Amino acid sequence: xxxxxxxxxxxxxxxxxxxxxxxxxxxxxxxxxxxxxxxxxxxxxxxxxxxxxxxxxxxxxxxxxxxxxxxxxxxxxxxxxxxxxxxxxxxxxxxxxxxxxxxxxxxxxxxxxxxxxxxxxxxxxxxxxxxxxxxxxxxxxxxxxxxxxxxxxxxxxxxxxxxxxxxxxxxxxxxxxxxxxxxxxxxxxxxxxxxxxxxxxxxxxxxxxxxxxxxxxx
Amino acid sequence: xxxxxxxxxxxxxxxxxxxxxxxxxxxxxxxxxxxxxxxxxxxxxxxxxxxxxxxxxxxxxxxxxxxxxxxxxxxxxxxxxxxxxxxxxxxxxxxxxxxxxxxxxxxxxxxxxxxxxxxxxxxxxxxxxxxxxxxxxxxxx
Numbered sequence: 001x002x003x004x005x006x007x008x009x010x011x012x013x014x015x016x017x018x019x020x021x022x023x024x025x026x027x028x029x030x031x032x033x034x035x036x037x038x039x040x041x042x043x044x045x046x047x048x049x050x051x052x053x054x055x056x057x058x059x060x061x062x063x064x065x066x067x068x069x070x071x072x073x074x075x076x077x078x079x080x081x082x083x084x085x086x087x088x089x090x091x092x093x094x095x096x097x098x099x100x101x102x103x104x105x106x107x108x109x110x111x112x113x114x115x116x117x118x119x120x121x122x123x124x125x126x127x128x129x130x131x132x133x134x135x136x137x138x139x140x141x142x143x144x145x146x147x148x149x150x151x152x153x154x155x156x157x158x159x160x161x162x163x164x165x166x167x168x169x170x171x172x173x174x175x176x177x178x179x180x181x182x183x184x185x186x187x188x189x190x191x192x193x194x195x196x197x198x199x200x201x202x203x204x205x206x207x208x209x210x211x212x213x214x215x216x217x218x
Numbered sequence: 219x220x221x222x223x224x225x226x227x228x229x230x231x232x233x234x235x236x237x238x239x240x241x242x243x244x245x246x247x248x249x250x251x252x253x254x255x256x257x258x259x260x261x262x263x264x265x266x267x268x269x270x271x272x273x274x275x276x277x278x279x280x281x282x283x284x285x286x287x288x289x290x291x292x293x294x295x296x297x298x299x300x301x302x303x304x305x306x307x308x309x310x311x312x313x314x315x316x317x318x319x320x321x322x323x324x325x326x327x328x329x330x331x332x333x334x335x336x337x338x339x340x341x342x343x344x345x346x347x348x349x350x351x352x353x354x355x356x357x358x359x
Contacts (some may be wrong), residue, residue, distance in 0.1 A: 038357060126259055138329070140255045145251075147328035151231065
């Protein structure tokens, strides 16, 4: 690679890293807005206050736009990858170098959306089965609760392990702080969701690790 | 919209915090369990995806189902091995179909969620993230 091209590639990779980071930020914003909306709806229950309705409307627009920004940023990063690999084949890895690298925004967006689509398919299938056989989803609810009740009665051999890898969970009775205004709710939701992207990333990491283990054993 | 008691119900079950679970259950009994089937389906999806991804072998699924059934053997609701394998495989490979009652689906989903989320040894943050992602999945149009 000549000096001029090497410099250009380095600059483009720098831009791509910034786009990736921005895509992750936008995806976080979208997820946070989504959860804040759910909380808002909860808090809003029974109130027809114009300001709360306006908050919902604005948050919905923000959620949709943030999702669009995330996709566009990831797309822009992808175009740069393609271009760089054309002028200097192999110079732009499509995956981050190692497991400790930050997740590519493109990959995070793609994985989350892909999971969403697969979950949609599974749910639609379940609803379709209920329709086809004139069965009721309520029956799934009843039987699921029976299983959980059974585990509760049988105590320790089923559930009940606490991982203890982080701070202990909240004590019973104080599980959820009382939320009395939508701003608090939105802030809480943002805090709770800060880990989501990390979780998506860890998820992929764990899977890659498993794949490696499998390959080692093979 | 998923009411916040539903993730709390699953969280306390997985953590074995049965006193807290009883309290959430009482609240849901009073206010209604609306949304549980879809929320449970979303948690089930994430649990199976977490354990198997998109490329698990039938043998791995059969082994898990064997353990699921063993966990219910002492007088618990019965789970059909074939049904459980079908339902789990349909998550791993969305092109696969199944045939079973909603009653059986509910049993399989509950037992699988409890087993996988318990065994995965999740930190509190990780468990909360899974339950929050399930809220998002269940809110999709």
